[in-house]
Amino acid sequence: MYLSASEQQALRGVFTLLARDECGEREIRERLGHALLGLLRADQFASFVWDAERGGFGSRVAINMAPANLDTYAQWHQHHDPITFVLQSRRRATRVTEVMPQRELMRTPFFNDFLARDGLHWGLNLHTFDGERALGDLRIWRRKERGDFGARETLMLDLIEPAFAGALLRARQRAQAPRAAAQDIAASPWASLSAREQQVARAVREGLTDKDIARRMAVGVPTVRTYLRRIFDKLGIERRSTLAGVLPRD
Template identity: 50%
Template sequence: MFLNTRQLSLLSHIMQALAEPHEEMALREQIGSWVLDLLQAQFYASFVWQPGSQAFERPVVINMDPGNLDRYLAHYQYHDPITPVMQRYRVAIRSTDVMAQPALMRTEFFNDFLARDGLHWGVNLYAWQGGHNIGDMRIWRDKRRENFSADDLQLLDLIGPAYVAALARARQGQGAVAVPVASSVLAAPLSPREWQAARMVAQGLADKEIARALGVSITTVRTHLERSFRKLGVHNRAGLAHALSQCPEPRG
């Protein structure tokens, strides 16, 4: 498998992020954004399997219609011919590995759910910790692009163990209270761009709104926020907003 400079850089960002503490939902969203770039895909969803209800819940999605997501949660996940089979795998698996594309395209699941958002070629990675499925990544391309390659599967498999470990740590840390860090003891001050992005988080803006306001990509916004989390010693957006109130606006 050959990786170009862009892929090596993205893979490095992903592995670094997976080694750091994160809130679970933020982790799945951040990694999803980078994985889309890494695999040159357009659509992403991540769910957590709930054994009690026998359903996928707690969704994180990128570039998918919220109404269509609601239909999936309420109906289509129970009429899904591929995901229950793909979920059994401990490695990255393509939708075409469990059902031929022409057969999938004849199903209700494809025509009334996948096709509504333009999802055509899919690959899933499930995070298994022992016998428990603690999260997943579902990446899709539209029909104008090619199916995922063997190299794409290997890339996801490289990420897999670190993704499982990061989700497990995030679960253990849920509910932990971040200790406020005074600006006088910060290991490193925020850069002007990091401070701007963090201030917009404190104002309640979403990542897409921040990207539009700053004229940068969503990936850049999330990089700014990740660095701000580390510098301020917090692990989520609420902690960031609180810690920012103690930080003076940087000059320059």
């Protein structure tokens, strides 16, 4: 496929965007949407994430579409949509006219009461999955006077799909990492220590003696040693030197 200089530059920009690991899933879809409007000479863009448990599309991102009209999609039109689930089943870039002739689509309430209100006429969709889990979709539309998308635009969108899926997966993993780390800490032996026991353990890590710890905490040395025995039992260790190595860093 021959690409013009401007198309090559735009495509490089898309891949550069998708290679960055600084954006969340929603921002990736929004930034890509702006890039695709230029690359594919399109007018409107929308993106959703299919929620199989809820049985609906959510996490909406849209460009050049009226929010109120999109609200009607969420409330009614997505449940009476004659094309999107067919497009979703393709798992590849697909023109709307491949799954329903344009004249037939134009006779549906979905077209007249939803698409036409924002000037959406010719459509190209890509629904991206990781196995059976939906990652996000790309719904690109043109006004009537621009004409339908062709094999050229479809192929470019298919070329982008692996990088798009990878960017979304990495963003999801980054978002989940802090929660996983917090769960690991909560499940660790450290979490079984009381606040006073953790205070003693940190003081040991600083190299304080039992007497120093007792002075800091305003308790007797025997109390400090009682705390230490409890700490050793809970952490399954026997020596102070070992204790310093198993503590999480603040």
